[in-house]
Amino acid sequence: MQNPLKNLMLPPEAFHDLKVRLLLLFVFAASVALAWWSINRLPASEKKLAQQNTKITELEKQIDEFGRRWNPQEAEQIAGRFKQSQEQLFAGQDALGGWQADLCPANGSRSCRPRLMCAPSLRASAPIRPICGC
Numbered sequence: 001m002q003n004p005l006k007n008l009m010l011p012p013e014a015f016h017d018l019k020v021r022l023l024l025l026f027v028f029a030a031s032v033a034l035a036w037w038s039i040n041r042l043p044a045s046e047k048k049l050a051q052q053n054t055k056i057t058e059l060e061k062q063i064d065e066f067g068r069r070w071n072p073q074e075a076e077q078i079a080g081r082f083k084q085s086q087e088q089l090f091a092g093q094d095a096l097g098g099w100q101a102d103l104c105p106a107n108g109s110r111s112c113r114p115r116l117m118c119a120p121s122l123r124a125s126a127p128i129r130p131i132c133g134c
Contacts, residue, residue, distance in 0.1 A: 090096040
């Protein structure tokens with residue numbers, strides 16, 4: 001007597017086709033899942049981008065406000081501090097003029113852009129030495 005289940009068995013080629021079809025189905029399902037995930041993720045990214053744009057706009061607005069807000073009292077204080085620093089650094093107007101003339105002895109032009117080297121300590125006797133970048 002023959003086994004009745006032997007007639008129900010599939011040939012080996014059918015298993016190979018089944019594996020290929022299952023693999024293609026898996027690839028299709030994965031691509032649909034990836035597309036779905038990407039589409040659902042997009043509104044969150046747009047919301048985050050909108051928040052960052054709002055923050056940048058607010059910061060630019062603050063920068064504009066600081067640029068437009070010019071207080072004459074602050075300007076006078078800054079000018080006073082500048083004058084005080086000049087008085088502390090130089091003995092008089094002649095010393096300031098001499099220092100400016102000595103910045104670039106090579107050509108004496110105003111196109112020279114000197115770089116200043118500050119002394120390691122802030123002693124009053126320590127001079128500021130220019131390095132001529134002519």
